[in-house]
Amino acid sequence: MALEFTDAAFKKDVLESDKLTVVDFWAEWCGPCRAIGPVIEDLSKEYAGKIQVGKLNVDHNPEVSINYGITSIPAILFFKNGQVVDKLVGAQPKSNFVKKIEQHM
Secondary structure, three states, rough: OOOOOOOOOOOHHHOOOOOOOOEEEEEOOHHHHHHHHHHHHHHHHOOOOEEEEEEEOOOOOHHHHOOOOOOOOEEEEEEEEEEEEEEEEEOHHHHHHHHHHHHHH
């Protein structure tokens, strides 16, 4: 199951993680966000134990969203060693996520 990231724990859960972490910036009212929800869940199951996959609700966690300049959602950021190493914006096919994950693992 995809993790739930928050402003309060983002540093500990994402930036200090020793694993590649995929963060889906989303909102409940966003149609394309809901469309990729199942893809995010699939990735969290397929890569369990290898990487972290989770979601951050931009409405409930504005601080992290502002810090990373999130202006369009869904925006998926790939973090490694505390840094953004890649990004996808908009609804994407699962193969695009897999390609980025495999590239940065």
